[in-house]
Amino acid sequence: MRIVAEHLTHVYNERSPFAVKALDDVSLTIEEGEFFGIIGHTGSGKSTFVQHLNALIRMPSSMKRYRKKRLKKGEAPPPATVLKVGDFDLTDKKTDFYALRKHVGMVFQYPEYQLFAETVKEDVAFGLKNFAEKGKHLTEDEIRAAVGDALAAVGLDYREVADKSPFDLSGGQKRRVAVAGVIVTKPEILILDEPAAGLDPLGKQEIMRLLHAIHGGWCKTVVIVSHDMDEIAENCTHVAVFDGGRVRYVLPPAELFRKTDELIGLGLDIPLTAKLVAALGRRGIELSCDFTTEDFIRKTLALKGGGA
Amino acid sequence: MKEVSFGQYYPVSSFVHRLDPRMKLFFLVAFIVAIFVADSFYGLAVCAFVLALVVAWSKVPVLKVFRAVRGVLFLALFTAAINLLFHTGETVYWEYGILCISKEGILFSAYLILRLFLLVICSSMLTYTTTPVSLTDGIESILTPLKWVKFPVHALALIMSIALRMIPTLMEETERIKNAQTARGANFESGNLFKRIKAFIPVLIPLLLSAFRRADELSDAMEARCYKGEKRTKYKKLQFTWRDLVVLFVIAALITGVALLRVYVGEIL
Numbered sequence: 001m002r003i004v005a006e007h008l009t010h011v012y013n014e015r016s017p018f019a020v021k022a023l024d025d026v027s028l029t030i031e032e033g034e035f036f037g038i039i040g041h042t043g044s045g046k047s048t049f050v051q052h053l054n055a056l057i058r059m060p061s062s063m064k065r066y067r068k069k070r071l072k073k074g075e076a077p078p079p080a081t082v083l084k085v086g087d088f089d090l091t092d093k094k095t096d097f098y099a100l101r102k103h104v105g106m107v108f109q110y111p112e113y114q115l116f117a118e119t120v121k122e123d124v125a126f127g128l129k130n131f132a133e134k135g136k137h138l139t140e141d142e143i144r145a146a147v148g149d150a151l152a153a154v155g156l157d158y159r160e161v162a163d164k165s166p167f168d169l170s171g172g173q174k175r176r177v178a179v180a181g182v183i184v185t186k187p188e189i190l191i192l193d194e195p196a197a198g199l200d201p202l203g204k205q206e207i208m209r210l211l212h213a214i215h216g217g218w219c220k221t222v223v224i225v226s227h228d229m230d231e232i233a234e235n236c237t238h239v240a241v242f243d244g245g246r247v248r249y250v251l252p253p254a255e256l257f258r259k260t261d262e263l264i265g266l267g268l269d270i271p272l273t274a275k276l277v278a279a280l281g282r283r284g285i286e287l288s289c290d291f292t293t294e295d296f297i298r299k300t301l302a303l304k305g306g307g308a
Numbered sequence: 309m310k311e312v313s314f315g316q317y318y319p320v321s322s323f324v325h326r327l328d329p330r331m332k333l334f335f336l337v338a339f340i341v342a343i344f345v346a347d348s349f350y351g352l353a354v355c356a357f358v359l360a361l362v363v364a365w366s367k368v369p370v371l372k373v374f375r376a377v378r379g380v381l382f383l384a385l386f387t388a389a390i391n392l393l394f395h396t397g398e399t400v401y402w403e404y405g406i407l408c409i410s411k412e413g414i415l416f417s418a419y420l421i422l423r424l425f426l427l428v429i430c431s432s433m434l435t436y437t438t439t440p441v442s443l444t445d446g447i448e449s450i451l452t453p454l455k456w457v458k459f460p461v462h463a464l465a466l467i468m469s470i471a472l473r474m475i476p477t478l479m480e481e482t483e484r485i486k487n488a489q490t491a492r493g494a495n496f497e498s499g500n501l502f503k504r505i506k507a508f509i510p511v512l513i514p515l516l517l518s519a520f521r522r523a524d525e526l527s528d529a530m531e532a533r534c535y536k537g538e539k540r541t542k543y544k545k546l547q548f549t550w551r552d553l554v555v556l557f558v559i560a561a562l563i564t565g566v567a568l569l570r571v572y573v574g575e576i577l
Contacts, residue, residue, distance in 0.1 A: 103491060105491070106491035108484065113489040113514055113517070114489065114510075117510075126492055181492060
């Protein structure tokens, strides 16, 4: 499923003193199969954008008002908003948002705080039961198999955790159970808002490793919103940079992180590898790499070998 | 919580906004007294005039002010209808059994509606122009004398302001959890009452947990900063200014006016 957004605008608390333009004419395409990164300052519209993708923020109402705005003489009407996820047209009120959400999984920030059930298996099965086709009753075995698979996909053992209370698990485990609760329906697109926030470095690596395992197999497309530039540089195929509700760049990380000054100008960090490349550059050593640790080390070693 | 704006506070800077919250509370009480003292349309007209002044000075849009009335519209119409039908008078226009519509009934209903509207508008003017925080500050200051009878005024005020402070946070949290569960296919909108209540369990449990967690964290943070309760200084000191003096005169004029009208003009009819 391909995600296409064109001229997407969203204003919170429209027509009140608290009005905030969260998205301003955003156009962005995410191809199927990508591991897409979205970065940006706090309040740049990242979260608002991803919440549009499974219709948690509904399009039509905000768009209608946008269109209705009276035009001055000679002014062209604003370009039509397009928001499509696969075949789902999110600008159409009649779209089955329920079916859409089955295909677009969403993991919010700190997803462990949405756990509620008495046992891990019940919590993971929550989405599964909700999205089960109408009239079709899932058998115990089907549920057990699906929950088992989802837990295995996030690196947990069914027999070990299934009957525990989710509140008895460790922080990292809780988060993995929460992710399992989203991927249990095998969504084609998985969106994660800061999946590694608040975890220790090992936990972060673990989550990213996990997402790579899910990507391609369980979920064709993975979209992550993140503040951690190293995470983005290591993992993503493309990155969109949000700033003040607008999309500034959409580039592969290898190209994006060459724009060191621009990114810092937007109040963003750059990955450690990019910092090192820049530091080397200041000493007259040109190094071009794709900013993953692996490539950086290889190029650096090659440099040394070549220089000797 | 971008979609929910808590309370009614209307953020502009105006004469009324900058008044001392204690004075505003006092004004509200005085206004209520005035409304009940006024027993004629003339008296109510004086009250309405003063209220119109307040609205004008507050820079709150008139439309928003009238919106405050919507909440009590049903109550007002209901009371008016009952009074209209059961109030007996001399000039009767229509009669059926114990029901009758009389001139006095009509006037009395109008009087009741007007009184209720004035009351509601005045109290919502208070919340439109005063932030919850400064309102609690005002209440704390007014209740200070209760300290003599060992009433924990400060603790009460703190509880009030923390509660007020937490409402938007918890609403935001609710919204987040609701979104998260909606993304997992939860359905809050359809089904019978029982089903809908059940649908909220996945929201309520995480919400309660987070409320307790927040309470724990907050009390830890307060203790870490040596919170002891009494003898705290204020960041924003309440201070009477010339504006409050003006209001005091307005109140005095209002009460005197209404009282004089009551004595010399008499009842509605």
